[in-house]
Amino acid sequence: MKILTTVMLYLMLFSAPYAKSQWVNQVLPISFPVASCYFPSANTGYIVGYGNLISKTSNGGTNWIDMSLPTTAENMNSVWFLNENTGFLCSTRDTLLYTTNGGINWTNHFYTVYQSDRIFFINGQTGWFTSNGLYKTTNAGINWFQISNQRAQSFIFINESTGWKINYTGSGNNELLKTTDGGVSWNVMFTTGNFRNLYSIDFINENTGWVCGYRGYIAKTENGGVNWTVQRDVETDALYIIDFVNPNTGWAAGDNSLVVRTTNGGSDWTNSSLSASRFQDIKFINENTGWMIGSFGKVYKTTNNGGLTSVSPDETQVKNYSLLQNYPNPFNPVTNLEFVIPDQEFVSLKVYDILGNEISVLVNEMKRAGSYTTEWNASEYPSGIYFYILSVKGKFVETKSMMLLK
Incomplete structure (x- = not known):
């Protein structure tokens, strides 16, 4: 026209x-310390946290409802859904909970003597979760088997074979390790110094990835983790989660409302004015639509990669x-x-x-x-x-x- x-x-x-700020603030029915979120579709999503609580949306976050969990579950650390009905929860007591009806009912699916911390699937069949080691499934979570006795602070896979994880060494530092056999064996790529803790890792292909951690630290690799370039190390507050939607655009968030964004692969990072005492998770379902969650029920949504707010x-x-x-x-x-x-x-x-x-x-x-x-x-x-x-x-x-x- x-x-x-x-x-x-x-x-x-x-x-x-x-x-x-360029995110929409959504409201949970109960303010609780959130830990993890997952959205199997643009409409359906789940947020879990501490105190045996889980919230679900069926309309993209406009409304949320509280759902019940087994009373023995205690705190929820991580959530993942294979589709809108089938999903898993990592908890501090029951280890791994399982639903096949969109969270209406949950069963104790797998138990170890330790809590489970994080779960991740690379496709509809193959996934991993961390507990007193690393556990793996190749049949959509029906069966799980332990492939490593080392716990992980954070981990990511970009296919069924290649992945990376962050381990705490016990000496105040972290190791970053890589596997090329699906998690059976791991090679140390580098060890942090000066008590530099790493909290989150993200890769978009076999070569390009980022880590974030203590004091707003962000580093990037372009050769699969062999070499790393520090991109950011300027804050007193930590960054706990990092997520990239393509080679150029990514977000990282952490303590005291610290949220940063890059549109050039991390060469430059700019602060965003979102509010939460601590941000816990970022999930994008495509390059435009994503959610960021923070302490005590803070939920933010964007529909064009941070370009809108209300x-x-x-x-x-x-x-x-x-x-x-x-x-x-x-x-x-x-x-x-x-x-x-x-x-x-x-x-x-x-x-x-x-x-x-x-x-x-x-x-x-x-x-x-x-x-x-x-x-x-x-x-x-x-x-x-x-x-x-x-x-x-x-x-x-x-x-x-x-x-x-x-």
Whole structure:
């Protein structure tokens, strides 16, 4: 649709307000110390934590319900689902719990004398969990067998054979180990020094991976863990979880609301203003949609990799529609676009070039009342003036211009 006549009225470029955090805050029915989350689909998800508690959503996190667990389960450390109905829980007492009906009923599926800490499946058949060693299944969790007597702080596999794990050495340091036979044998790749603890590891292929840990430490390897380059080591607070959705874009989070994001493989990290005394888990189901959970029921969701956020109407006291000026402006190549709606509406936010051609759809869905910010990356477009239009069907339309300078 051509809109040149309309948008040419808005050629003046203005400074912008400060952009808010870029995640939607979702609310659990009970505030409890959360530990792990998993989403087998865009609609269905589970969050577990301490105090024998589990919450489930069937509508992408808009609503959550509490579900019952066996009274002997105690604290939940990790959750994984093979599909919307079949899943596993790692607990401090029953070790491994199992459901086949979407969490309505749970049975004690596998028991060891130690608690189980983390569970991970690479596909519908092959998975591992840590307890007093590393256990493996090759038949979707029907049977489990121990393949290692070493516990792991964190582990990841990128196929049925190749994986990495972090071990605590007992001397205040960590070892990072690699396997190429599915976890039967492990080789030490490096050992941290100066009491440098590592807490989380993530790989996107056999060569490229990251670790994070104490004092906001992040390091990257591009040769399967043989060599590591420190990318970040500047905080007093720890990073407990790291997750990459592609070779460029990743998130890490930890203590005291510390959340950082990169869009260039970790060469640069920027802070994000999310709030939790401690973040415990990050899960993306694709490059755009993901959840981040923190202490005492903090749940955040994004639908375009951190590009949107909402604030409660009670906090903002929204009364009018508004489209604010983008920030920064001029920009290169990323800018933030903010709008406010007073009621739940179907909202459209689109970007157009100087000729009136639609080039990007940033928002096109139902939104609750609140303030929203979306990020537009113009790396594929040339320098020049662009326009963005907020449309609320039958109620509100506003256009503003912005300038890309490369």
